[in-house]
Amino acid sequence: FQKMVSENNLKVPLKGENPNFDSSDSLSQSSSSKFQKSGKLQIFGLISGGVVILAACVVLTFSFSSSTNGFMGSSSSSGNPLSSSSSSESTNSQPQVWPLPAAFSEPTTFFYVDPTNFFITTTSPSSILSAAVNRYSFQDWIFNKNDLEFRNSGKLNQSTPIGPNYVQFLRVSVRNDSDALFLGVDESYTITIGSPVSTIVAPTVYGAVRGLETFAQLVTQPSLKKSESSQSRNYTIPAVTISDGPRFKFRGLLVDVARHYLNITRLHDILKSMVIQKLNIMLLHLTDDQSFPFASQSHPNLTRTLGPGQFYTHDDFRWLNQRAKEYGIMIQVELDLPAHASSWGGEPNLLICSGKPGSGLINPLPAYTYETLTDLYQEFVNLFDSAIIHLGGDEVERDCWENSPQIVDFAQKNGYEVAGWDCPNTTICSIECYFHYHQAQAAIDAGFKHLFMWEDVRGCKALQTLDSVAVIDVWDQDAPETWYESGVPSAIQHGFTEVVVSSGCYFLKYSPPWATGTWTWKNNYACDVQNVSSLTPPQLDMIIGGHASRWGEGSDNNNWFNTTYPSLAGVAEKLWTPANLTLPTAQNLNAATPRVMLMLCRMSRLNLGPFDSEYGPWPFTWC
Numbered sequence: 237f238q239k240m241v242s243e244n245n246l247k248v249p250l251k252g253e254n255p256n257f258d259s260s261d262s263l264s265q266s267s268s269s270k271f272q273k274s275g276k277l278q279i280f281g282l283i284s285g286g287v288v289i290l291a292a293c294v295v296l297t298f299s300f301s302s303s304t305n306g307f308m309g310s311s312s313s314s315g316n317p318l319s320s321s322s323s324s325e326s327t328n329s330q331p332q333v334w335p336l337p338a339a340f341s342e343p344t345t346f347f348y349v350d351p352t353n354f355f356i357t358t359t360s361p362s363s364i365l366s367a368a369v370n371r372y373s374f375q376d377w378i379f380n381k382n383d384l385e386f387r388n389s390g391k392l393n394q395s396t397p398i399g400p401n402y403v404q405f406l407r408v409s410v411r412n413d414s415d416a417l418f419l420g421v422d423e424s425y426t427i428t429i430g431s432p433v434s435t436i437v438a439p440t441v442y443g444a445v446r447g448l449e450t451f452a453q454l455v456t457q458p459s460l461k462k463s464e465s466s467q468s469r470n471y472t473i474p475a476v477t478i479s480d481g482p483r484f485k486f487r488g489l490l491v492d493v494a495r496h497y498l499n500i501t502r503l504h505d506i507l508k509s510m511v512i513q514k515l516n517i518m519l520l521h522l523t524d525d526q527s528f529p530f531a532s533q534s535h536p537n538l539t540r541t542l543g544p545g546q547f548y549t550h551d552d553f554r555w556l557n558q559r560a561k562e563y564g565i566m567i568q569v570e571l572d573l574p575a576h577a578s579s580w581g582g583e584p585n586l587l588i589c590s591g592k593p594g595s596g597l598i599n600p601l602p603a604y605t606y607e608t609l610t611d612l613y614q615e616f617v618n619l620f621d622s623a624i625i626h627l628g629g630d631e632v633e634r635d636c637w638e639n640s641p642q643i644v645d646f647a648q649k650n651g652y653e654v655a656g657w658d659c660p661n662t663t664i665c666s667i668e669c670y671f672h673y674h675q676a677q678a679a680i681d682a683g684f685k686h687l688f689m690w691e692d693v694r695g696c697k698a699l700q701t702l703d704s705v706a707v708i709d710v711w712d713q714d715a716p717e718t719w720y721e722s723g724v725p726s727a728i729q730h731g732f733t734e735v736v737v738s739s740g741c742y743f744l745k746y747s748p749p750w751a752t753g754t755w756t757w758k759n760n761y762a763c764d765v766q767n768v769s770s771l772t773p774p775q776l777d778m779i780i781g782g783h784a785s786r787w788g789e790g791s792d793n794n795n796w797f798n799t800t801y802p803s804l805a806g807v808a809e810k811l812w813t814p815a816n817l818t819l820p821t822a823q824n825l826n827a828a829t830p831r832v833m834l835m836l837c838r839m840s841r842l843n844l845g846p847f848d849s850e851y852g853p854w855p856f857t858w859c
């Protein structure tokens with residue numbers, strides 16, 4: 237890390253220079269990346285000058301003449317952390333990038349980017365990188381739609397001369413051309429902004445994909461119309477170096493399509509928004525009591541929809557998987573079992589106690605149950621470019637199993653050992669453990685390598701003997717101190733070696749049961765998945781990340797973004813950026829606010845909405 241800092245002239249303040257420095261801080265000790273290992277050092281650029289004025293009416297004003305393009309001040313002599321500073325003292329500054337990079341230099345100057353004479357190049361044969369270069373070159377990921385008319389006209393010519401202080405080329409290089417996407421793939425990158433050539437260097441194509449998004453966010457869009465002069469329409473970018481990478485390898489978003497169907501176009505929009513947030517897992521909650529919206533080829537009778545045509549075909553998922561992979565995102569399917577299974581009644585003998593909606597449980601006894609699961613898992617392992625799956629396991633109402641003499645008798649003879657499970661009937665819990673083990677084995681047989689399960693299953697000791705990685709997903713909606721000091725430690729104490737957190741304070745856009753007042757992205761930002769004082773540093777390393785959850789009871793195609801943003805942004809930065817840079821102090825939140833607003837503007841330009849925010853309704857007037 238020190239080599240990276242010295243080579244790139246990055247700013248590392250001493251302990252006394254950083255009011256947020258805490259030598260006892262252990263939140264950044266995950267081994268997921270070198271950037272989290274450096275979490276005790278706050279890395280930032282120093283710049284003075286007018287940056288952002290956030291007035292009472294919440295208006296962002298940019299001053300290109302004062303050399304603030306791409307950077308925002310976070311403190312001032314007036315005491316308002318969002319106001320510009322006219323003093324000669326340096327102020328902590330942040331690039332206008334979301335999520336905040338791990339390390340960045342202060343800008344030495346600013347360059348122009350002319351959309352009629354700008355080229356992204358790479359020598360890599362990677363199809364993923366080729367798609368990304370095309371996306372940022374010829375779609376509206378950097379340039380607005382008016383300027384794209386010229387770029388897409390075929391008139392671009394790399395031999396056309398360009399004036400000084402312009403970035404004409406962005407050269408992208410990777411050390412490994414492989415398109416393989418897997419949990420833990422290296423997503424780090426380094427950006428150096430120079431004239432006429434800027435560079436992105438990354439170990440993998442997926443690090444380069446993350447770097448391209450950061451570059452796009454550094455580019456400041458002109459506010460003038462196309463009818464004005466070409467010189468006036470030049471975009472600007474700060475001359476900086478950024479070295480960046482994720483804090484956690486698992487940074488997810490749960491999307492519930494079982495309670496309200498979301499069409500493929502909307503799912504694609506969600507993926508695009510995840511690119512901006514640098515999230516890498518779309519957890520697709522595919523089945524629940526309400527529907528089974530998948531056209532299975534092995535078991536077509538299982539399909540249950542919420543309305544005509546509201547299901548996904550193999551072709552739908554293949555197309556969605558390809559888009560996701562191009563964005564560096566893995567799709568993780570969840571078939572939530574053995575509860576939440578009322579929709580599984582399309583085939584005989586799969587359900588038991590299914591007399592009324594919401595009351596069905598999977599029948600854990602027949603071999604046919606596990607044969608069916610193997611068939612389904614094989615379909616999904618072939619459709620999605622990921623070896624991760626979510627098996628569910630939450631909220632099992634065990635009454636119907638308890639009332640079945642056949643199940644009770646089988647459990648007494650064949651049930652699996654349980655320990656420390658909050659279950660009053662250990663006999664019935666033993667059959668639940670039996671089910672989870674054979675369900676997991678079916679997923680392994682189909683080819684899945686990482687099996688995620690809700691924390692409810694942690695008392696099933698047999699899951700720790702699997703020839704695979706069983707990951708516990710802590711979802712408890714209790715107050716943070718409960719899952720900080722109970723849910724996460726309990727999973728680790730039961731012997732599981734990997735944990736993700738998706739607790740109530742990572743539920744989006746509405747208050748958890750224990751919360752009071754209005755719930756905003758700042759509340760999500762205040763939660764940290766590693767804030768568990770009872771764990772040792774090696775145990776903290778077992779927390780591999782977390783995910784936000786957009787449950788589908790109140791969201792559909794029309795309002796999904798409005799029920800998700802900007803709350804999701806608070807979760808995303810916590811999972812990407814080193815812990816010490818995202819402490820929920822007033823200073824950090826004030827510095828983050830204008831970056832959030834610019835991120836919302838970027839989403840607006842990409843037509844990823846509509847949604848309202850605490851700063852105003854859609855469309856956003858401050859952009």
